[in-house]
Amino acid sequence: MSSSESAVSPVVQSARRAREAAAQLAPLPRAAKDAALLAIADALSARAAEIIEANADDVERARAAGTSEAIVDRLTLTPERVLAIASDVRDVVALPDPVGEVVRGSTLPNGIDLRQVRVPLGVVGIIYEARPNVTVDAAALCLKSGNAVLLRGSSSAYHSNTALVKVVRDAIAGAGLPADAVQLVPGESREAARELMRARGLVDVLIPRGGASLIRTVVTESTVPVIETGTGNCHVYVDAQADLDMAVDILINSKAQRPSVCNAAETLLVHQDIAEAFVPRALAALAKAGVTVHGDAAVRAAAERAGSTATVVAATDEDWAAEYLSYDIAAGVVPSLDAAVEHIRRWSSGHTEAIVTTAQAAARRFTQLVDSTTVAVNASTRFTDGSQFGFGAEIGISTQKLHARGPMGLPELTSTKYIVTGDGHVR
């Protein structure tokens, strides 16, 4: 094999080293992994200056390229932010180790003991954009779950990521674990990313984190199994029977508490029986929160009849499909709960949909029929989140149905194996 080694690309070489590291990580007990995580947290604090210096290069480059200040802010590391990253790593230490958990177990009729046990996935690839904190978060979660990780960040954060990974690798090695458990994919080219997506057999799963176009590229080009994350066209449906104060609170919280995230609401649907009473109140509250409403004819008519002063833009199909991630919301009136479900089935990205209702039968039917990662009854869409769900940390929110669906914590970074124990059993 060594004779052909020189022809092997740096990405494949990295993946092979990750595979070796993963084999060493898999049987490690929690104490060894936690010690390495604490070493990482300490090293981040101790070496914050060198990380911030590297980050300054990225920030300067981004400014020179005319990047928007919002993006530059997301990219920027300060002493406080580095300490916050270190603190997140300490939080991962406190989480239980998923590896070794017995998921199912029974004694078969022939006396064989069958156990299904959680094991690491092996090598996890993460392709992500901008924020350097993802680099350390992902490394910590993968390490805790016994996985090696190959990180492919955006080139705009290349210096920051390089510095962070260097600190992490030094800390891991100092704790006696293989440094190659955490690697930055070598090279900034698209070809390097493509090789990562084609490293089936070496990489066990790829998780893209970023915008829709990044995710589409990974899904289309990857032969490595992918977990799709994060697009959220979330709906709030206000049923015929509903507490209107509650409905306003949930609507405003879902839309405006943090509009830039995937669990923010993008569409309001209102049952026609309650439209006359609710739409004007909703429009007033949305206007007060600074939200522009893109309404269908019925919403606009209800606003007009109520003499609402809020402006309502006419909604098109593009509005029903939009993941605004901004202070905008589409709004429509539906003739029934089933029509709301039908609308959601057609337009939703399958992330989170909420119903506000006082009717038990409506709550039951909505939760049964809506096919999204999360269905909220009388609660904000903003709860779909790993830390809100008590998972302690989150590697992303899966919007696909295979392997994991919804917020992914440590158990979602594992696979299982069966242990069959007999005393000479044959068929």
Next chain:
Amino acid sequence: MSSSESAVSPVVQSARRAREAAAQLAPLPRAAKDAALLAIADALSARAAEIIEANADDVERARAAGTSEAIVDRLTLTPERVLAIASDVRDVVALPDPVGEVVRGSTLPNGIDLRQVRVPLGVVGIIYEARPNVTVDAAALCLKSGNAVLLRGSSSAYHSNTALVKVVRDAIAGAGLPADAVQLVPGESREAARELMRARGLVDVLIPRGGASLIRTVVTESTVPVIETGTGNCHVYVDAQADLDMAVDILINSKAQRPSVCNAAETLLVHQDIAEAFVPRALAALAKAGVTVHGDAAVRAAAERAGSTATVVAATDEDWAAEYLSYDIAAGVVPSLDAAVEHIRRWSSGHTEAIVTTAQAAARRFTQLVDSTTVAVNASTRFTDGSQFGFGAEIGISTQKLHARGPMGLPELTSTKYIVTGDGHVR
């Protein structure tokens, strides 16, 4: 949308109808699904003659094409075989419904009730070869788990599959369920299969069942998430301390009880400390079972020293990699348990590996280090099987780590969704 409908291919139209059917199946209670399954079983018995007549066309075509008698036999349906297929459907009726099972549940600190509940995957695509019984098995398992299924069988079984699916659809419709829950992918062309693999967003998962080249094609070309199944290069490792009678029994059962299946053993590894005693016995038993041994130098030397009359062919790297599926086995001597694990890590397909040992520490280390769907301790590799594991039925054996690993029963045909219930909770 209807204006462009005529430009939509028949495969995509099928997938859309499947999607509609899946939405109707998802909320159905078990009783409705079981009634449809019983109707299928009854219809298969009642209409066996028309199924066998259609099958005769396929068999004739296969014979005319010079297909081997073994393959023709797998393709052939007889009255008994049709009744056996009907009986398998009745077995699925007896299995519990996975849909609705609460996988996790807790009350969050803020009082929200969180439930993670099993739901159907939606639309399952199955691409498979030859055997017509898979058509009905897959339909029954998908129906029971609330999924619509798109079946793409091999063209050699086209008439049989068409007849079987017609009977199944009639029975489903008679039981009041949507017939489009079970469809044969229209068209026999490769292009039709390719369209199925590209129907991301319409098809939730593709499961290829068949030879290595079929599986490779699906994995490489599909943008729909795939569950890889079934290649098995399984190992039996006999440790330094082992009951040699047990080792012979497990070896022969693993290799020769049914050599054509994926959980049959393909390689024997023997610890050097026990090679002198075990290799001659193993060779004699393998010879008696009609198995040809492809041995390394140490195995051949041990055979010679013992004056074994069994012929041993020299093993090459191809033998370590081979999934023979025949009366052949590769055999080698290893210096240690860790060397056995190293060999397995390099050559195994990750299906099933067995250790025969009397040493607790060896059993523990082997099960920890071997990274395969199933690790057997003092038991045959042949136990890796849905019905042996008590799952009642099996849609295939996943050899990948994502979503499902090992034998897949009904729960593996489901996803989950989170239900968040509050009384006006906001963040």
